[in-house]
Amino acid sequence: MKVGVVVFPGSNCDHDTYHALKHVCGQEAQFVWHKDSDLRGLDAVVLPGGFAYGDYLRTGAIARFSPVMRAVTEFAGQGGTVLGICNGFQILQEAGLLPGAMLRNRTVKFLSQPVHVRVERDDTAATAGISVGTVLTMPIAHGEGNFYVADDELERLEQAGQVVFRYTTKDGRLSDEANPNGSLHAIAGVCNRERNVVGLMPHPERASEPELGSADGRRILEALVASLVRA
Amino acid sequence: MARARVYVTLKKSVFDPQGKTIHDALLSLGYSGVTDVRQGKFFEVELDGLPAEKARATAEEIARKVLSNPVIESFRVEVEG
Numbered sequence: 001m002k003v004g005v006v007v008f009p010g011s012n013c014d015h016d017t018y019h020a021l022k023h024v025c026g027q028e029a030q031f032v033w034h035k036d037s038d039l040r041g042l043d044a045v046v047l048p049g050g051f052a053y054g055d056y057l058r059t060g061a062i063a064r065f066s067p068v069m070r071a072v073t074e075f076a077g078q079g080g081t082v083l084g085i086c087n088g089f090q091i092l093q094e095a096g097l098l099p100g101a102m103l104r105n106r107t108v109k110f111l112s113q114p115v116h117v118r119v120e121r122d123d124t125a126a127t128a129g130i131s132v133g134t135v136l137t138m139p140i141a142h143g144e145g146n147f148y149v150a151d152d153e154l155e156r157l158e159q160a161g162q163v164v165f166r167y168t169t170k171d172g173r174l175s176d177e178a179n180p181n182g183s184l185h186a187i188a189g190v191c192n193r194e195r196n197v198v199g200l201m202p203h204p205e206r207a208s209e210p211e212l213g214s215a216d217g218r219r220i221l222e223a224l225v226a227s228l229v230r231a
Numbered sequence: 232m233a234r235a236r237v238y239v240t241l242k243k244s245v246f247d248p249q250g251k252t253i254h255d256a257l258l259s260l261g262y263s264g265v266t267d268v269r270q271g272k273f274f275e276v277e278l279d280g281l282p283a284e285k286a287r288a289t290a291e292e293i294a295r296k297v298l299s300n301p302v303i304e305s306f307r308v309e310v311e312g
Contacts, residue, residue, distance in 0.1 A: 104248045106248050150302070
């Protein structure tokens with residue numbers, strides 16, 4: 001399996017993501033420059049975390065106009081697997097590939113801390129094979145992760161099963177204290193209707209080896225790989 | 232030369248954590264009459280070689296496609312010149 005890791009000016013989790021995919025998961029990984037517009041030969045594309053284009057204007061607002069995003073949109077439209085992590089998730093929202101938008105955290109603080117998220121769906125490209133209800137521990141590091149979408153659209157997302165991860169307590173219970181940023185319905189990750197594009201705010205690559213304090217994130221990266229093997 | 236002023240604001244239904252923080256600060260400074268603060272963005276866009284009507288259409292397109300995110304924000308455009 002060959003996974004592309006997109007590098008925008010301002011990406012800062014690109015090398016961690018590459019390392020986790022290549023050296024931890026043992027997959028063929030390669031960087032894709034934001035000016036590239038050719039994704040041929042790739043089985044999946046990951047948009048890593050960081051501050052693409054300095055997060056100027058809005059998070060992801062400028063990055064979505066990069067040449068590579070036209071290619072990613074086309075790739076996703078053909079059923080290609082796309083994972084957006086943190087800033088990558090925000091870019092996918094701005095590009096219209098994933099629903100909702102991120103508001104400033106309700107605390108107005110940048111949050112860098114471990115969180116617990118509950119897997120809500122096992123039928124997406126990033127969670128296939130992970131039982132619904134599984135609680136994963138991974139770090140978040142963001143200033144804008146407060147998931148927002150209009151009420152009617154929120155209802156539609158829930159009905160369509162597009163909520164993939166929710167912030168919970170360690171034992172998988174929803175509580176206001178366990179929701180770090182004020183996201184509606186404690187949403188930490190969503191997918192598109194076709195379930196091949198997934199975005200989440202926590203960083204699986206930063207929790208992919210026991211030395212990092214948690215290896216839970218590896219399960220997401222492995223699920224990504226497994227979904228490609230099946231495809 | 233036409234100049235467009237674009238005001239981007241969070242929709243009324245959207246909670247504004249920054250505006251709330253500013254509001255709280257104003258109250259703590261003693262401005263007890265302040266009942267709400269909403270933070271937004273302001274852009275001045277200079278457009279060359281376009282008649283006013285076309286300049287407005289272009290500025291509105293820019294505001295819609297780039298300067299605002301329709302999920303959370305609305306915008307208003309003023310054109311002069």
